[in-house]
Amino acid sequence: MSFQLEKPTFITITNANPRRELHGDEKVRAIDIAFSLKGENTLLDLIEPGLREHHYCDNALKSGQETLPDVVIPLPNLRHPRLPTAYHYAKGEKWRGYRFVWDWGTDESHVDFTDVVLANLHYELNEGGSVTIMGTIQYNGEELQDNDVYGELSGLASEGEISAMLLAPAELLPAKKGYRAGKPDTPAAEGGTSGAPGGADATDLFLEKHSNTEGDEPTDDSDADADSDADADADSDDRGEEA
Template sequence: MFDLTKQTARVDNLNPKPEMHGAEEVKFIDIKLKADLSNTILDSFSPTLREALFCAGPQPDMHGHLKHLKHPELGVQHWAGEFRPVVLQIHGSGRSAKDDMVFRETRLSKIAFEPKEGGTCAFVWNIRVQPNEADAGRLFGLMHAEVRITQDMSAATTHEGDGDE
């Protein structure tokens, strides 16, 4: 569900969140990401979701893409729960994987999307990561920047909550 590969996304906000784990303070950063994605990603949430929100319209294209909104009045939709563990890879500007930041054991939550005419959806979601000091600095340097991300949810399970634990 909601797997992305080298997808362009915007780092919309970063929020440091220290938590006490027993006597130890653990530092996390919540990353708010935004991306316009093809409505086909909705099929990974539910096999009927895209067809519930989009139709082919009066003149379908030759590939049968669902591009027209059935209910434009619906606006922003929310997907409940949080998902963990998720692997987030933020690809660096270099050609080598060593320029990438890879975060394992992250928590994805607060998924919202707005279906758009033409067959896209504007997605917003949060991922909580536990960076080392160097990656924390690199993340803050990416604030409001467009980045390429790979998001792997293959091992993720759904948990109740919205990510504000």
């Protein structure tokens, strides 16, 4: 299960950072949109099932008390109140392939981006059962060449709260360095470390250079050289007798 907002959900935009990225010789528009979502601690299970019960409990619930199936039991109390209340989820990881949808303006104007990156997913816990989930949406697709769209996105922080959807792909893919929306990752050089001839890495080259060590038996080429030297000596003796 991957974090997503399957239905239009009100999120608070805390920052919008328009910028340019260098891809080869081309400078392309990009944007980072930081958001937060505050609500009941059931939101934690959108990140990973079981995360709510990992952090929360109900101190008033009697030990061994049975619960009804398919009934969500409120868990208002921090399970470990002396531990930190702010956590990163998969710190440093970014995932591409998300779809970001936001309606704005008139005449059904809207943003509908595919292959969006979700980064910096983290959350904060509060005693009483409320949580805040935060993350950053990153995009650098061709749609940003539209000045109206780029301008609206750049000013999102002043909007405060917006209604949006963030849909996860069927399979999460890591966003690698050089990510460009809608385009595959740049493939690595075939056969091994770039810069080594024929794709060979440093270990391959070392083994090739030092494959014949002292103590190895002579090869067929060594025997052939010895035979050639013997033939040359015989020819020299024959010429001496003729003289």
